[in-house]
Amino acid sequence: MTRERLYLFDTTLRDGALTTGVDFSLDDKMNIALMLDRLGVDYVEGGYPGANPLDTEFFTKKRTKRAKFCAFGMTKRAGRSIGNDPGVAGLLASDTDAIVYVAKSWDYHVHVALGCTLEENLECIAESVRAAIDSGREAMVDLEHFFDGYKANPDYALACAATTIRSGARWAVMCDTNGGTLPHEIERIVAEVARVIPGDRLAIHAHNDTGNAVANSLAAIRAGARQVQGTLNGLGERCGNANLVTLIPTLALKDEFAKAFEIGVTPEALKEITLVSRAFDELLNRSPNRHAPYVGASAFATKAGIHASALAKDPRTYEHVTPDSVGNKRAILVSDQAGRSNLLSELARLGVECDPADPRLNRLLETVKERESQGFAYEGADASFELLARAALGGVPDFFEVESFHVGVERKVVAPGVTYSASQAVVKIRIGDDGFISAAEGNGPVNALDLALRKDLGVYQKHIENLVLRDYRVRVFQGGTDAVTRVLIEFGDGDRDTWSTVGVSGNVIDASFQALVEGIVYRLVKLGVPAQ
Ligand SMILES: CC(=O)SCCNC(=O)CCNC(=O)[C@H](O)C(C)(C)COP(=O)(O)OP(=O)(O)OC[C@H]1O[C@@H](n2cnc3c(N)ncnc32)[C@H](O)[C@@H]1OP(=O)(O)O
Ligand SMILES: CC(=O)C(=O)O
Numbered sequence: 012m013t014r015e016r017l018y019l020f021d022t023t024l025r026d027g028a029l030t031t032g033v034d035f036s037l038d039d040k041m042n043i044a045l046m047l048d049r050l051g052v053d054y055v056e057g058g059y060p061g062a063n064p065l066d067t068e069f070f071t072k073k074r075t076k077r078a079k080f081c082a083f084g085m086t087k088r089a090g091r092s093i094g095n096d097p098g099v100a101g102l103l104a105s106d107t108d109a110i111v112y113v114a115k116s117w118d119y120h121v122h123v124a125l126g127c128t129l130e131e132n133l134e135c136i137a138e139s140v141r142a143a144i145d146s147g148r149e150a151m152v153d154l155e156h157f158f159d160g161y162k163a164n165p166d167y168a169l170a171c172a173a174t175t176i177r178s179g180a181r182w183a184v185m186c187d188t189n190g191g192t193l194p195h196e197i198e199r200i201v202a203e204v205a206r207v208i209p210g211d212r213l214a215i216h217a218h219n220d221t222g223n224a225v226a227n228s229l230a231a232i233r234a235g236a237r238q239v240q241g242t243l244n245g246l247g248e249r250c251g252n253a254n255l256v257t258l259i260p261t262l263a264l265k266d267e268f269a270k271a272f273e274i275g276v277t278p279e280a281l282k283e284i285t286l287v288s289r290a291f292d293e294l295l296n297r298s299p300n301r302h303a304p305y306v307g308a309s310a311f312a313t314k315a316g317i318h319a320s321a322l323a324k325d326p327r328t329y330e331h332v333t334p335d336s337v338g339n340k341r342a343i344l345v346s347d348q349a350g351r352s353n354l355l356s357e358l359a360r361l362g363v364e365c366d367p368a369d370p371r372l373n374r375l376l377e378t379v380k381e382r383e384s385q386g387f388a389y390e391g392a393d394a395s396f397e398l399l400a401r402a403a404l405g406g407v408p409d410f411f412e413v414e415s416f417h418v419g420v421e422r423k424v425v426a427p428g429v430t431y432s433a434s435q436a437v438v439k440i441r442i443g444d445d446g447f448i449s450a451a452e453g454n455g456p457v458n459a460l461d462l463a464l465r466k467d468l469g470v471y472q473k474h475i476e477n478l479v480l481r482d483y484r485v486r487v488f489q490g491g492t493d494a495v496t497r498v499l500i501e502f503g504d505g506d507r508d509t510w511s512t513v514g515v516s517g518n519v520i521d522a523s524f525q526a527l528v529e530g531i532v533y534r535l536v537k538l539g540v541p542a543q
Pocket of ligand 1: 026059061062063085086087088089113114115124125155188248
């Protein structure tokens with residue numbers, strides 16, 4: 012069966028730039044355009060030439076190799092000739108394959124926001140589209156508020172779409188601009204529109220204000236639309252746009268869509284989508300959403316003992332697609348919700364050998380649950396779990412003993428209006444018969460302790476030289492003055508290895524110190540360093 016072509020349109024660099032807190036540099040824009048190009052989207056909308064100097068510069072040359080590069084802007088203004096409209100002139104001057112106009116399709120907006128007649132608005136659409144085509148470009152029109160407009164005055168919304176197509180535009184884009192339309196309404200309206208305008212000229216641009224942007228996009232495709240718009244990780248104005256990182260795997264992997272449509276993203280490129288999503292978050296300097304469909308760290312993670320047991324027998328029991336198909340990984344976590352299957356799976360992943368019939372396994376599970384009830388959380392502390400498991404199943408070398416530590420925090424006024432603050436730590440350890448005392452000053456008590464602990468570890472020092480602290484998180488629970496503090500620390504070795512440890516205590520410094528020590532012990536275990 013031949014599949015119909017379904018086109019993917021990315022607006023990360025245009026609608027995504029309207030996300031609060033997001034501010035792309037020129038380099039960011041160039042990198043994102045190439046990332047999208049490699050992924051296999053058909054259109055990359057780069058922004059709004061003329062809106063600001065950066066966007067204008069971005070459009071001085073084409074920024075994609077494969078995907079069609081698009082500039083966005085308003086249709087010409089009413090009462091002005093097309094040759095005399097600076098906005099349209101900016102679009103025509105840009106080095107692009109396609110021009111995307113935004114036009115009103117809700118009669119109320121034409122009256123209130125534009126202040127022109129309904130007929131004049133249609134003329135603006137027609138003339139603007141023809142100017143783009145005359146310049147050798149593909150044209151499309153974002154019909155703003157299409158669904159609200161259709162509900163209020165279907166004839167006028169349809170007239171806008173029909174004028175768009177009659178004037179030669181490739182696509183009439185039905186926008187759910189305020190994002191309030193629900194999937195069943197989208198499906199009904201698109202089906203009605205598709206009776207008048209062929210589906211292969213209709214596109215859907217959905218906003219996520221009811222959390223339905225992806226569902227609305229799928230509903231529009233089911234009803235006939237053959238171009239779907241969205242952004243990386245669902246960026247976009249207010250609550251965002253349809254998330255392409257969710258839509259693409261759904262279109263590629265779910266039978267109803269995969270059997271009916273061909274998209275530009277190959278199975279090989281689909282395996283990169285987790286990487287693309289995370290690289291994009293990195294560029295935005297924000298943490299990836301662990302719970303993001305398909306690509307989140309938790310998307311294929313299970314804590315439940317019953318699920319882990321079935322997953323070990325056949326992953327299809329609890330996975331709707333394979334993690335590998337989207338470049339993600341399965342994770343079977345150890346926590347107070349775990350059973351023996353979770354332990355066995357995690358031990359296998361960590362390379363800790365264990366006979367499934369070993370009775371020490373039950374004791375390890377009891378220990379995990381007991382410690383989790385005290386506040387430890389092993390699902391985010393793989394290194395601490397491995398040390399616990401090794402201690403229960405064979406032993407961890409006794410590398411060094413911490414005899415004591417001491418931390419002081421000082422804050423003093425050194426001149427009127429000038430304060431000085433610093434923390435000092437002293438750590439006393441013993442390696443065999445040798446005692447070591449190290450002192451250090453840091454910008455906070457944990458930093459001072461870390462520096463002192465790692466200042467002189469005798470024979471082990473050379474093994475921890477390139478160790479770095481990458482993240483430090485504190486959570487206080489059982490509020491009040493007798494609160495318990497959990498500290499999670501992520502370590503790295505400067506290359507690619509990272510590992511996390513957990514410490515729990517009524518005292519945040521003590522909890523931090525436990526996690527620091529475990530981070531070092533884990534490193535020595537992994538390097539196979541013998542205890543002195
Ligand atoms: C739904 C969407 O996401 S649309 C995307 C919107 N994106 C942006 O607005 C981001 C970039 N925008 C900008 O930098 C600026 O708004 C600019 C440069 C485009 C325009 O700036 P200004 O000329 O100062 O106008 P301003 O932004 O205040 O108002 C927009 C004007 O365009 C008019 N307008 C809005 N849509 C259209 C349209 N489709 N066709 C013609 N005119 C339009 C409005 O009526 C308003 O006109 P008025 O000033 O006569 O009342
Ligand atoms: C054009 C656009 O982004 C919208 O109407 O939502």
